[in-house]
Amino acid sequence: MNARGAVRVEFTPEQLAEVRRLQGLYPDRRAALLPVLQLAQEAFGHISLEAEEYVAGLFDLSPAHVHEVVTFYTLFFREPKGRHVISVCHNLTCHLLGAQQVLAHLKERLGVEVGGTTPDGRVTLLGVECLCACEMAPMLQVDDRYEGNLTREKVDWILEGLA
Secondary structure (H helix, E strand, O other): OOOOOOOOOOOOOHHHHHHHHHHOOOOOHHHHHHHHHHHHHHOOOOOOOOHHHHHHHHHOOOOHHHHHHHHHOOOOOOOOOHHHHHHEEEOOHHHHOOHHHHHEEEEEHOOOOOOOOOOOOOOEEEOOOOOOOOHHHEEEEEEEEEEOOOOHHHHHHHOOOOO
């Protein structure tokens, strides 16, 4: 633990070697920031402020710069996430074809708001700007799987299939 009572964030020697390998792939090693942040998220479960500070030090960047990157991309989680992540597209086409109703149904079924994780740690619910499949609107992504043409029944079926 550090002086603030937070768990110390540090890569293993093997992970640190991977950071150095990734940095060596690019003429400007800062280009490896995204894959290193992905590595950090896998290692620590999410990107805390301490993790941002640690990664910033590996790149000689300010923690504010790393924070800007983490908060810009939806693939990074600043809090622990559930075993499953459900991302509902709410861009124009999905919105017009029922995304808000899908989100409302999921919020009711899961008992969480958008951005929240169920108390049992099973599911994190997100609203995302676009999943690039307007022809399947409304749609969502569950972990690495895409589901479209959503109805309440289909959403219930999806939820029932999650462990």
